[in-house]
Amino acid sequence: MSIEEKLNELKKYWEANNIPNISKINAIFLRDLIKIWKFKNILEIGTANWYSTINFALELKKTWWRITTIEFSSRTYNIALNNFQDFNVFKTIKAINWNALDIIPNLKENYDFVFIDWMKKRTKDFLELIWKKVKKDWIIIIDDVIKFKEKMAWLWGYLEKNNIKYNIIPIDLDDWILMIIK
Numbered sequence: 001m002s003i004e005e006k007l008n009e010l011k012k013y014w015e016a017n018n019i020p021n022i023s024k025i026n027a028i029f030l031r032d033l034i035k036i037w038k039f040k041n042i043l044e045i046g047t048a049n050w051y052s053t054i055n056f057a058l059e060l061k062k063t064w065w066r067i068t069t070i071e072f073s074s075r076t077y078n079i080a081l082n083n084f085q086d087f088n089v090f091k092t093i094k095a096i097n098w099n100a101l102d103i104i105p106n107l108k109e110n111y112d113f114v115f116i117d118w119m120k121k122r123t124k125d126f127l128e129l130i131w132k133k134v135k136k137d138w139i140i141i142i143d144d145v146i147k148f149k150e151k152m153a154w155l156w157g158y159l160e161k162n163n164i165k166y167n168i169i170p171i172d173l174d175d176w177i178l179m180i181i182k
C-alpha cells in the first residue's frame with residue numbers, strides 16, 4: 001500500500017469515528033496551494049491526529065521545507081505520534097505539545113502559510129498573535145468559518161475594524177475556509 005493509500009484508509013477510519021479533521025477535498029486543495037505557492041515554512045494550530053499535518057508534510061518534504069504544528073491535548077498528541085511514524089515525515093514536522101496561546105509569542109520564525117484549525121472561540125486572539133510573524137503577500141487560512149460562524153463572532157468584528165481583506169472559499173459542504181493574503 002502506498003503512503004497516499006494508507007492516509008486515505010486512515011481518513012476513512014477517522015471519519016467513521018467522528019474525528020474532526022479537515023475534509024479530504026480540503027486537504028487536496030491545501031496541498032495544491034502548497035505546490036503552487038511553494039511555501040517553505042508552515043505553522044499549523046490544531047494538530048489533532050495529524051491528518052492535515054501529514055498531508056502538508058508530504059508536499060513540503062518534496063522540497064525539503066518544513067511545518068511547525070501545535071497541539072494542546074497530550075492525549076491527542078500522543079495518539080498522533082503513533083500515526084505519523086508510518087509516513088516518514090519526521091524531518092519535515094516540528095511538533096509542539098502546548099497551548100498555542102503561550103507558544104506563539106515565543107516563536108522566533110516567520111511563516112509564509114499559517115493554518116488555523118483550533119478552538120474556534122479564540123480564533124481572533126490567535127490571528128492577533130500571529131499577525132506580525134506573517135509578511136506581506138503571505139497566507140493565513142482559517143478553517144470551518146461557516147460551520148462555526150457564531151463561535152467566531154469576535155473574528156468578524158476584528159477583520160472589519162482592522163480593514164483586513166479576505167475571501168471565503170466553499171471547499172465542500174462541510175469545510176468553508178477563510179483566506180487572507182496579507
Ligand SMILES: C[S@@+](CC[C@H](N)C(=O)[O-])C[C@H]1O[C@@H](n2cnc3c(N)ncnc32)[C@H](O)[C@@H]1O
Pocket residue numbers: 020021022045046047048049050051052053070071072073076098099100101117118119
Ligand atoms: C479541529 S482539530 C484539528 C484537526 C486537524 N487540523 C486536522 O485537520 O487533521 C482542533 C485541535 O485543536 C486543538 N486545540 C484546541 N485549543 C488549542 C490550543 N489552545 N492550543 C493548541 N491546540 C489547541 C484541539 O485539542 C484539537 O485537537
